[in-house]
Amino acid sequence: IAMELDGERAVVRPLLTDLYQATMALGYWRAGQACEAAEFELFFRQCPFGGSFALAAGLRDCMCFLRSFRLQDADVQFLASVLPPDTDPGFFEHLRALDCSGVTVRALPEGSLAFPGVPLLQVSGPLLLVQLLETPLLCLVSYASLVATNAARLRLIAGPDKRLLEMGLRRAQGPDGGFTASVYSYLGGFNSSSNTLAGQLRGVPVAGTLAHSFVTSFSGSEVPPDPMLAPASSEGPAVDLTASVNLWLKRVCSYLGLEVQEPHPGERAAFVAYALAFPRAFQGLLDSYSVRRSGLPNFLSVALALGELGYRAVGVRLDSGDLLQQAQEIRGIFRAVGAQFQVPWLESVPIAVSNNIDEKELTRLSQKGSEVNVIGIGTSVVTCPKQPSMGCVYKLVSVGGRPRMKLTEDPEKQTLPGSKAAFRFLGSDGSFLLDLLQLAEEPPPKAGQELRVWPRGAREPCTVKPAQVEPLLRLCLQQGQLCEPLPTLDESRTFAQQSLSRLNPAHKQLQNPTVYPVALSEKLRALVDSLSAGGPL
């Protein structure tokens, strides 16, 4: 268990936190409260993007952070430089000795469906320490969950068959934003990422071929040091690919009604160079000059020359213009050219598209009859433009075993007090009916038993009888020790898709979905009422 968490990234240091965590730490320490047993819950108040679900993600990163949490001398010295000069040195000794050996975490497993108010993490331990953990935990969970949820929505739009490629590294909030986006958009349902580091460190399938710069870097006057290519079967002589392509160019141009001078020679040289490097994975980027008059005939010439040697091109990519319509036209040309030259595989060469694809454009590209096969999405998966932040919060729910509640005059910002358990009620078909929050000390609800609960936002209780009951929160870290191996990214990805398949379609609608009910037990509801009325804290 130790091994699998090590070495993944070195970003998250204990000082990656808000200064007020440190000033509060001193306040707790001075008040003799530093070691009081406390519990915080990390949750969100509203599902992102106007939807009705979210995917919980980031747990692995949290575990990695907690297990290595330790203030270094330089960290403590920096804090001393920004805290009052007469601060008791005992406080800094206390900070130096901190680690997570007294911290226990329960959590929604990575990839779980999460709903408002249900804790993604419950963190308990000494008050000073678990307070200090707030900002890094929020930072690790919020964006991971946001981008996983965003990816899941895009997957719902695209349907199961389109291949979705995340390619937003350059549009992210710096290096780690890009890394997090790549990992968690895969978890949320994408097929692959362009981000090589996400492949290296987390096993995300990586994909990529060539950019316009590659194409435009060639003028056509270059002479490849070795233009010879052996057949795929290795049987038979190697051929001069450039020469073979030039022969095919004449046939293709003649069939398409183009002059052989029209297709750009530099683009063709680039395609040949790429084909020599990747004969089994040749892809053409068609729109550096003109798709119809240059990119397409050049691609076809190279693909057909490769085909003679037994290699099949793996795709074309479009990065500008009307992607849906061009895909249609290109598929038509592939069919016609494939028939003309008796190359049947040509008609099913995958067509990949990219260029600022958002939910709306993805809907169009995923419509029935679309000839698009692969969709590269950057900005709109990574930046989550509909809602660029998840709004997770981390709230104190108990101190010294006594429930705590933030009352405030803004009812939206009130918290649910007390250490809690959470359960999911399922119908007889395994679909999700409702999530229940209750006090930790209450007996768990039982399948087949009727229960009166208070749905959040409702003024009246209702009665539910679940066919099955699943506990939602798993013990992950107990007194600093990992309790079980963390699931792999692929396991979490599968779990997320399975969970989504059990959610009623009404909750999965992307616009105006039916709200998924989260309810409080009668006891929890009574505690909220009592504390709201100013009862004893």
Next chain:
Amino acid sequence: IAMELDGERAVVRPLLTDLYQATMALGYWRAGQACEAAEFELFFRQCPFGGSFALAAGLRDCMCFLRSFRLQDADVQFLASVLPPDTDPGFFEHLRALDCSGVTVRALPEGSLAFPGVPLLQVSGPLLLVQLLETPLLCLVSYASLVATNAARLRLIAGPDKRLLEMGLRRAQGPDGGFTASVYSYLGGFNSSSNTLAGQLRGVPVAGTLAHSFVTSFSGSEVPPDPMLAPASSEGPAVDLTASVNLWLKRVCSYLGLEVQEPHPGERAAFVAYALAFPRAFQGLLDSYSVRRSGLPNFLSVALALGELGYRAVGVRLDSGDLLQQAQEIRGIFRAVGAQFQVPWLESVPIAVSNNIDEKELTRLSQKGSEVNVIGIGTSVVTCPKQPSMGCVYKLVSVGGRPRMKLTEDPEKQTLPGSKAAFRFLGSDGSFLLDLLQLAEEPPPKAGQELRVWPRGAREPCTVKPAQVEPLLRLCLQQGQLCEPLPTLDESRTFAQQSLSRLNPAHKQLQNPTVYPVALSEKLRALVDSLSAGGPL
């Protein structure tokens, strides 16, 4: 120079790149083009947020990345695992030997005003290598520049006197997104950040006091181990702060017409605990229960008790409700209470506010007569919701000394070919008139000389006579060596504010600003025309 760049962050590894950079690398290598001299430009096509300027930022991070760029064995092995199994081992040897000793970078200095099409970076070196650098450089520059620009806009709205605190770490795209946001929102004009790591590693002033959890963690039954506080002057006996606060509570409640039981005892205990830890920097967070009936009288009691000992409270914070109106009311109460108890400093205690403050709310809070002094902004500075990505691109402009251009049928995506120089024309008052792009080989324009130029987007040339001419791009890295010490963050921050002060207000308007002109020299314009018409590449 070496020292100052080291150890800042370990995030940016060479594999933090798109896979297609590696596949293209193999393509270049196979085509014998790997070591061709190439030049790329990094620029944006449109100013973010509908504005008319951007601030260039991220250069220091780029230099740090370039100087340490080196593929490790594990990196090369990973690439080998995703490239064709029969790839020539010579390619991987080539990768292992790569470093930036052949790379030269010219750039807009950190904090410069940047406009569409003017390169933020010009990167030249061996084609394969400078292609590989694309994604990490984009990743490092785009978001840094976006958030610096966003911060500059927020500063323009707030005016020079409000203190702006960035506090968005928990809303960022993971750890490094938060770090980048903290550093570059400071560069763009914020006063401080909550992010302790940005203070430790980059010297950003850090700020923070206490959260609701600190307040709600106290019930009021706690007994501080040592409630005694000595006077600020250290002359005279220590007093029991709790007892003194309780005496003041009676006087304050009586004056405000409240029962002494109304203010929450836990909140008061929290304030006392904080005051004991920070007697010289006491701040009250007022809205955990009720501002008027609890937070305010509790704050006043503690502030007045501290005042008797010679300490002055440094502020209050509001985090919900109508912030402008509450600030008005609180200032009124401070005045009245200050007069009543003859504590004149009370009326000028700074009022800090936070809670999802965006451009619109900031405009309201910054209006004339506002009593708000400090404004904490998280989500809307960090996530840049108006435009969460800068859209920078990195385009090939020359290979082997010959200009390159992406033509494409989408005119917006066409590039400006050739190695270029850039100049800013200034009026006699030092204000910025126009930026000029010309070919590197052209003689620099001279002050006082009339010149015919082609403003981008215009169909006709125009004539300009600058009073002064400033070259825009500085040589930063020459054959892998830093050419001069990089400016400090504070120097860049000052430079950004100075630059903004020289920009005509018409270009600084946040809605519908006048577009700042960027023009091409006649020679550059002629080259574009010639290449667009299919002239020799």
